[in-house]
Amino acid sequence: MLRLSKKSEYGIIALKHMLNQPEGAIIRAKDVASLYNIPLEAMAKTLQTLARSGIVKSCQGAKGGYVLGRAGDQISLSEIIESIEGPLGIVDCVVGASECDCVQLENCNISDSFQVIQKQFKLFLAGISLADINNEMEMQHVVWH
Amino acid sequence: MLRLSKKSEYGIIALKHMLNQPEGAIIRAKDVASLYNIPLEAMAKTLQTLARSGIVKSCQGAKGGYVLGRAGDQISLSEIIESIEGPLGIVDCVVGASECDCVQLENCNISDSFQVIQKQFKLFLAGISLADINNEMEMQHVVWH
DNA sequence: AATAAACCCGACCTTTTTAGTCGGGTTTAA
DNA sequence: TTAAACCCGACTAAAAAGGTCGGGTTTATT
Numbered sequence: 001m002l003r004l005s006k007k008s009e010y011g012i013i014a015l016k017h018m019l020n021q022p023e024g025a026i027i028r029a030k031d032v033a034s035l036y037n038i039p040l041e042a043m044a045k046t047l048q049t050l051a052r053s054g055i056v057k058s059c060q061g062a063k064g065g066y067v068l069g070r071a072g073d074q075i076s077l078s079e080i081i082e083s084i085e086g087p088l089g090i091v092d093c094v095v096g097a098s099e100c101d102c103v104q105l106e107n108c109n110i111s112d113s114f115q116v117i118q119k120q121f122k123l124f125l126a127g128i129s130l131a132d133i134n135n136e137m138e139m140q141h142v143v144w145h
Numbered sequence: 146m147l148r149l150s151k152k153s154e155y156g157i158i159a160l161k162h163m164l165n166q167p168e169g170a171i172i173r174a175k176d177v178a179s180l181y182n183i184p185l186e187a188m189a190k191t192l193q194t195l196a197r198s199g200i201v202k203s204c205q206g207a208k209g210g211y212v213l214g215r216a217g218d219q220i221s222l223s224e225i226i227e228s229i230e231g232p233l234g235i236v237d238c239v240v241g242a243s244e245c246d247c248v249q250l251e252n253c254n255i256s257d258s259f260q261v262i263q264k265q266f267k268l269f270l271a272g273i274s275l276a277d278i279n280n281e282m283e284m285q286h287v288v289w290h
Numbered sequence: 291a292a293t294a295a296a297c298c299c300g301a302c303c304t305t306t307t308t309a310g311t312c313g314g315g316t317t318t319a320a
Numbered sequence: 321t322t323a324a325a326c327c328c329g330a331c332t333a334a335a336a337a338g339g340t341c342g343g344g345t346t347t348a349t350t
Contacts, residue, residue, distance in 0.1 A: 001230045001307085002147055006338060009236060009255070016254050028296070037248040041340060048298060061347025062295040077262075085146045091154055103182040109161050110154070113278040117222075124269060133258040146336085151309065173325070184310060193327060206318025207324040291350100298345070308335070316327070 008084045010038050011046045012133065015080065018056070019072045019134050026065035046084060053083040072131035078122055080130070088125075090118050153229045155183050156191045157278065160225065163201070164217045164279050171210035191229060198228040217276035223267055225275070233270075235263050 014032045021027060033043040047066050051058040055075055056066045068075070082088055093102055093111050102108070159177045166172060178188040192211050196203040200220055201211045213220070227233055238247055238256050247253070 001150055002226070002233050002235065003237070004235050005146055005336095012255055013253070030296085036252055036254070039339060042338070044297075045299080045339095051297090058297060059347090060297050060345075062293090063348055064296045064346080066297090081147070088147050090147065090149050092148070107181055108158070109165075109181070110157050110278060112281045116281065117273060117278075121269065124266065128262060133255065133262075136257045136261065150307090175325085186311060187309070189326075190310095190328085196326090203326060204318090205316075205326050207322090208319055209317080209325045211326090293348100293350080295348085296346085299343095300341105302339100302341075304337100304339080306335100306337070308333100310331105310333080312329105312331075314328095317325085319324085320322085 002090075004081065005085055007042065007046045007049075008081050010036075010043055011050055011080055011084050012077075012130075013038070014043065014047060014066075015050070015055070015068070015075065015130050016134050018066065018068050019130060024067060026059055026063070026067055028065040049084055050080070053079075055080060055083055072134055073129045075130040076126045077128040077130075077133070078125035081125065088122070090114060090121060147235075149226065150230055152187065152191045152194075153226050155181075155188055156195055156225055156229050157222075157275075158183070159188065159192060159211075160195070160200070160213070160220065160275050161279050163211065163213050164275060169212060171204055171208070171212055173210040194229055195225070198224075200225060200228055217279060218274045220275040221271045222273040222275075222278070223270035226270065233267070235259060235266060 013036050014027075014029075017032055017035070018025075018027050029044040029047050030040060032038065032047075033040040047056060048058070050056045051066065054069045057069045058064070058066055078088070091111075091114050093108070093114070158181050159172075159174075162177055162180070163170075163172050174189040174192050175185060177183065177192075178185040192201060193203070195201045196211065199214045202214045203209070203211055223233070236256075236259050238253070238259075
């Protein structure tokens with residue numbers, strides 16, 4: 001059902017939080033977790049995932065933590081979600097690289113249309129940046145014509 | 146993960162199939178199921194669900210089956226999906242009527258933005274009709290600016 | 291050098307959701 | 321009367337999501 005996973009939610013919460021801290025401040029998983037009632041381990045794993053794809057940078061060791069890897073307007077919602085959940089596809093057979101073994105395919109009447117829908121949906125998400133999310137007032141430009 | 150359920154896929158396949166039959170032809174669940182390799186019971190239940198919300202009309206008894214309830218351009222993708230999967234929400238706390246007991250809410254920093262995103266996403270799906278899906282060439286008007 | 295604080299990560303368990311199946315209805319054309 | 325179809329709740333099985341655990345590694349501090 002078209003719903004974001006908890007990990008994506010946690011990731012977006014953390015990223016938005018980081019964007020609102022002073023430039024260059026190092027944020028610990030622990031703090032985000034306790035501030036937003038997120039289970040520590042889950043928050044930690046999500047930030048590790050985001051670090052792997054470069055959306056945040058990790059600083060190891062004591063006094064370590066995370067910093068945003070880029071400016072808020074250079075981080076898109078589609079990137080965040082794909083980092084955490086893997087390549088996104090409204091339906092399986094439309095996910096880029098992966099093979100689809102769906103038994104309908106031989107005679108499927110909807111896969112072509114869904115290629116188009118999928119592509120537009122991704123553009124939709126790609127058009128929303130962390131900076132947009134951070135500033136609800138500015139979200140007005142996120143509009144479907 | 147932002148993916149449609151199988152039942153939604155089955156529903157859309159069936160609806161598109163029906164749209165391509167001669168006007169007023171009665172289509173049986175059995176035929177759609179065998180044509181597209183869909184488990185009969187699953188297909189049947191999905192059509193029953195669509196009938197309940199008026200997207201198709203059911204004809205009971207021998208020689209029974211289903212007919213589209215409306216013209217293809219009067220059936221939107223969001224309607225189909227919501228009929229089958231219930232009210233859709235990218236995140237829980239954004240689903241219209243239902244209550245959200247998420248423990249982040251007291252201090253959530255993203256719910257406002259997601260209200261906007263959710264609304265636009267729904268407009269996106271509402272803007273795609275069964276007739277559009279049926280005619281991939283026409284899908285070009287489904288474009289994000 | 292030792293310590294503690296933090297990130298790192300695979301493995302696991304539990305719960306929820308999805309997918310599919312079954313049995314027993316009801317309706318209606320022939 | 322029969323058979324073909326819709327109808328529907330209940331069930332099971334499989335998959336995904338959510339969360340937890342244990343044992344690492346890295347690094348600032350003392």
